[in-house]
Amino acid sequence: MFASAFGASPTPMVVTDARGSDNPIVWVNDAFVALTGYTRAELYGRNCRMLQGQGTDPGEIRRMRDAVATSKKIACELFNYRKDGSAFWNAMTICPVRDEGGAVAWFFAAQADMTDKRRSEQAMRGTNDELERLVDARTADLQAALEQKTALLHEVDHRVKNNLQVISSLMLLKARRTPEGEARDALQSMAERVGALSTAHRMLYSAGDVTRFDLREFAADFLADLTAGIDPDRTTVEAEVDSIAVSAAMAAPLALMMHELATNAVRHAFPNGRSGRVSITARRDDGGLRLLIQDDGVGIAAGPVNPAGFGHSLVEMVVRQLRGTIAWNEAMPGTRVEITIPLDRAN
Template identity: 30%
Template sequence: MADYPEVPSQASTSDPQARPRRDMKEVGQEDRFSDSSGVLFEQAMAQTRMAVCLSDPHQPDQPIVFANRAFRRLTGYEEEEILGRNCRFLQGAKTDRDAVARVREAIENEDVLVIELLNYRKDGTPFWNALHLGPIYDSKGKLIYFFGSQWDVSDVRAARAEERHAREMARELSHRMKNMFAVISGIVNVVGRVRGIEDATGEINSRIHALGRAYETTLDEASVGVIELGPAVKAILEPYAVGERLKFLGNGVQVPFSAMSLIGLVLHELAGNATRFGAWAEEGDGQVKLDWQRHGGQVVLTWIESGGPKPEGPPEETGPGAVIMDRMVAAARGTIDREWTSDGLHAVLTVPIEGEQA
């Protein structure tokens, strides 16, 4: 997740792109600190939880000449085991050679580098090290040390990997589920053809598709068990391809997974009716406005048609679609109110949502 910093925040004060010469030269060999601030600096270096080491680029194989307590604690080595050795003693079997090559290159070019690489403690246990390294110059601009700070980011890496895995699984599941809806739909179509009941199976299929689409946008959120209503609603109504004749007013409501099948099927019925007799009928240029809001423990969807053929009040006979819709809503302990105003159908669906969520 983007929330995890790639490197500890300390490192972010040094931009890898920036040339460090001006900022860092004060920390040089013949430092310009007054005596008291020199002591402060030494104490800070010694006591910070940030592992720090310095290496001397002018000695053969660039040995470490200073390592603070945090460095010793992180790596498990004693001071005498560290001083005089090149930093590479922290590398091991699984350390990425490309990363090491980048470190070497940065040292050769006197660049600042922030990189994560796998290092090993004295006891052989590996850890992910967010290494921040860069040159240190004296007041005349001469290279005197290389500075390295180490931060154990193993936990961050593990969390990132776990999340990536979870996301992969959700996507795989999403793909399989949508494919399964498509297969079911195929079976229904084929049976309809064999039995000569294609009208009936066509109707069944339109509902299956509405359901499949209701979940389409949802599975990536499955890990938290809620669905963003906006994208789901848009996916459900997408095949009606009415463009500007549909306005979405709602925003940012989440509903539990279990509420989605009802909402999907009700919207499908409303959209189907609007296409046949209502605002989306072929001849007109009527519009539908769809709003969704959360009111306490309920989600309220409001479907407002306008500009279609003048309705003559409620249809005389309630069609089978409406009967099913009413029963489904009742089964979910919700309500649906339909009012035929002079402008068109005005329907309000409420769906109770168990488990109060913010």
Template identity: 30%
Template structure:
């Protein structure tokens, strides 16, 4: 008999055979699902047994008696096993235990007498088949993972060990093959690799956003100054266009940071239904005139601890997506509810407990499973070029993960889509924040008199941003000291003693001391001095690390924003400090 006649266990020279419905996935390998070590221990056992049988031998009589102890043991094991006979044409299966039949879904009479290639299907890797075929032709043991198919057509990843069995004279009698369904392990590995990839993309994205925010701060700041001093209407219109573009770029960097989970959140207990009602006018505007907005809001929900601004942004993104999915109009439903997770918490990758749910449902075109699986990936979009960045749902996903929640997307082609945002409940209801009247930005106040002027230490390594900050503060009437690193700022603080009234510092700077370190050092030595931090991105702030008495101004910022935040910092922390106590930076002064 030729080697081609012997063939391999499951190897095929281009022909695919299916039985009872063709190829198919998942399933049990006959090993308890709760045994976390089943995959590895079983594969190791298979390798050990294969080497033992090849180095020792088994008599032909041992294998010819189906009622003997060998077959009884193999039949009882929970690992799927088969024997094939290379002495017969096409190396057919001559024995299959119950675990193998349970794994594949076949009956015994359907597998006996057939070559194992019937387990293959259209997505079985041909290179893997070639490795298996070569080992069988050479009568060598082999272990590998191959995509096989069940009787009902579902695919499963099969960890196969194949070993030759010889008689005392060294003649090849059989091939022994053990199998193990490792589909869930492969899926976990794929998920882990995807998570690693997304983490790498997030780190890159956050770094880019930081650099762009520095550039945009300089661009927007200088534009404001030109707009304030330019008289020609035509040139002012051109500057307005540039300003709008800069604002859009700033919004894009905020989305990038939200996706990367590097945004500094300010979570407060809020009522989810009240939060929706608080800006329903903006939601209606976003939905557009051709879409009917329907609210299904539950009362007396537990509060959730969340950043209101980012929640509103996430909801606006979901509503905008729902609107775009219904070009001919339709109905968008915004619903809130409560959810308790117990036994099903693990499947949703959340701890057990109480949650509140915000859903956005549309009657649009829906999405196929392949699109749903990628909908929250950054830069993935099905919209035409120029119609979307692919960051909307990625931003929502990042925000919810950072808020210890979860994003779920359900969709069916022709049946619409549901975007579900799940947030952990916060039971301290008495602390719930309510939305008050929106406060307009403060009007530009007149320049301070000399006696009310404060000394501000500005720490910024970007020269353009430094110049803008200095000019703005001097326009307010303040005196300004500047430093380009945390180390230089510390030296200035020691030199100036207790004269500094406000520290305005960037977070990421060259040298041994970053903005947080500088703020902590200052607060330890002179706790009455207010600190205003500015950042385009910072890991520590995103994770909630703060210094008491510290305010944060996100880049890119407007001139009016900087003025308001400086006034606020001085007002909150400067009152009642006309007579300061002694500090480590110098003697007390009146």
């Protein structure tokens, strides 16, 4: 019954005599005959190595022979040859079959033609290799384009910085040659504002990521310039600014706004030789960027009136541009300016 079932099975099967000389083939089914192209008469009495050839892996042959010699079950895959010389990949599972006394009497092997599977795998590997090559080439192109764009943006920021510095220098030169009064003060203020913008572009130029602007770095640079021109014994400027990376598009507006608020506090909060302190705080929370400029000076109402000044309007215009909110409050003493600016999640 088993022989009849195995004989009709579509799976190629072979039985060899473990006690015969050179482990000869003693039975095959029709599927094995169809797979190899040999007749039963050509197969019986011969060793299965007759299917091996030049392309058969010696290492896999050695592994199979060791398993047979030690009567162990093994699964392997060999490159075999049919009677007509055509090659195929032969996957087989070889099992020892013992007699009633426990001695190995036969070896039974079920086999499968894996040629189509191997071809598909090879084609897939070829496709994967080609895809990897295309991806690598595309990645290299994108990297080159990104480097070119970065270099271009660096160059733009560098040139803008240089041009702004020239403009600021020209305005300062003109201010020095202008008699004291509103015109001179206006030129001086505008030159400083242009200088703040120049600092922002210089930082973008020197940064590794041209799409980001670090607020803490700008604040440190800007405050160094601001405190260099004041008497530290009379006016103290303190800053606690988080390292907040904002988009490059926000660099100029934020630089201008921080410059305007801090400069106005230093210049106007402490008239007539009065001493005081200015604090700048910048934090990031769920609401975005929260900026606080506070001084302990005379306050908004008591401050000197400057008909030609427009710092208050400039700050509010910048805050609106950044879609933020601003609140001017008397701090008793001094002035407290609170600004909230939304930050995109990408920032």
